[in-house]
Amino acid sequence: MTLNDHSRRRFLRGFAAAGTGAFLSRSMGQTPGPRLIDCHHHFVAPGYIKALAAKEGHHVAGYTPYFNLGVLKSYAPAKDLEAMDKDGVATAMLSCTTPGIWFGDPEETAALAREMNEFGAKLVSDYKGRFGLFALLPLPIIDASLREIEYALDTLKADGVGLMTSYGNHWLGDPTLRPVMEELNRRGAVVYSHPIDASCCQDIMAGVNPVTIEYNTDTARTIYSLIGTDAASRYSNIRFLFSHAGGTMTALIERFGVGGPDVINDNLAKPAQPNSRLFHLRRFYYDTAQSTNVVQMQGLKTIAGVSQIVFGTDFPFVTAGRTLTGLQKCGFSPEELRAIERDNALKFLPRLNS
Numbered sequence: 001m002t003l004n005d006h007s008r009r010r011f012l013r014g015f016a017a018a019g020t021g022a023f024l025s026r027s028m029g030q031t032p033g034p035r036l037i038d039c040h041h042h043f044v045a046p047g048y049i050k051a052l053a054a055k056e057g058h059h060v061a062g063y064t065p066y067f068n069l070g071v072l073k074s075y076a077p078a079k080d081l082e083a084m085d086k087d088g089v090a091t092a093m094l095s096c097t098t099p100g101i102w103f104g105d106p107e108e109t110a111a112l113a114r115e116m117n118e119f120g121a122k123l124v125s126d127y128k129g130r131f132g133l134f135a136l137l138p139l140p141i142i143d144a145s146l147r148e149i150e151y152a153l154d155t156l157k158a159d160g161v162g163l164m165t166s167y168g169n170h171w172l173g174d175p176t177l178r179p180v181m182e183e184l185n186r187r188g189a190v191v192y193s194h195p196i197d198a199s200c201c202q203d204i205m206a207g208v209n210p211v212t213i214e215y216n217t218d219t220a221r222t223i224y225s226l227i228g229t230d231a232a233s234r235y236s237n238i239r240f241l242f243s244h245a246g247g248t249m250t251a252l253i254e255r256f257g258v259g260g261p262d263v264i265n266d267n268l269a270k271p272a273q274p275n276s277r278l279f280h281l282r283r284f285y286y287d288t289a290q291s292t293n294v295v296q297m298q299g300l301k302t303i304a305g306v307s308q309i310v311f312g313t314d315f316p317f318v319t320a321g322r323t324l325t326g327l328q329k330c331g332f333s334p335e336e337l338r339a340i341e342r343d344n345a346l347k348f349l350p351r352l353n354s
Helices: 003-018 020-027 047-056 070-074 078-085 106-126 144-156 175-187 214-227 244-253 254-258 263-268 278-283 295-305 320-326 334-346
Strands: 036-042 089-095 132-138 162-165 190-194 239-242 284-288
Touching: 003 295, 036 190, 036 334, 047 070, 047 106, 047 263, 078 089, 078 244, 078 320, 089 106, 089 190, 106 132, 106 144, 132 144, 132 244, 144 162, 144 175, 144 278, 214 244, 214 278, 239 263, 244 284, 254 263, 263 334, 320 334
Parallel strands: 036 089, 089 132, 132 162, 162 190, 190 239, 239 284
Antiparallel strands: none
């Protein structure tokens, strides 16, 4: 065996052991070892799985019949950590996925929020530095949500809260949710938003599940509910994080009132006016989950800037390795990729910097 053959085999063994994510980071001159912060990473508590299983085959408010419960049933912290290590994920921010926890029963919703939050907080405590938590709130029940904010942020020390894009036909900028949003604003909280198919728009096209169109559209709806009213200014202290690159927001930018066809390109090329719709779009954050294609990523870069894009995978439905592979093909420079993979998230998750 030649020295070159020996070196090559040693390299291949090291590559396999390190995992795709860690290799990609090193290949771009980044610090070796796991460094990714996954801001769109789902977990489930046993009681939540039991509640979802009981609703299969039944018409229940808020339940999404297309949802792949089988994937969630197999969730286990050990498997989660194994996948993170394989792909170079240093920290995963735990959150609830669709269909959320509201099925029409306020007591059940409050109990599920508490169980999920305590289960998530235990993972954060048991695996130091590997997990963070976007806590659940029992919305649309306002009083219970205010109590859970206090418990989750003050007692459990959650990193922020995770909300659905809508509750019934009420999006995050709706006055109905104002007491909760004002409390989160008072605290300067991080608010991560995950899409759902709103009550208005379930099963409206035969054979088309909500993942195809409705999830990204509901994300755009909730963004507009904030910037199209005074809500974005009212909640100026909230650090909003939207899933899936802002959904269909990039395609609706002109219709969102950022500028007509004669001026929109000029508007996007210069600093936004204070408190304008573009100003708020440029202070929001957006994750890369299931959006690592050049159309969405370059559109989002044009609207909000690379500084507002953070890494997200949609685990356990999508791996970090697949997300990284897509991200590599979206036209970002090595410096921009470093910002997206970790550095941008540290701006609203400073405890992960230690």
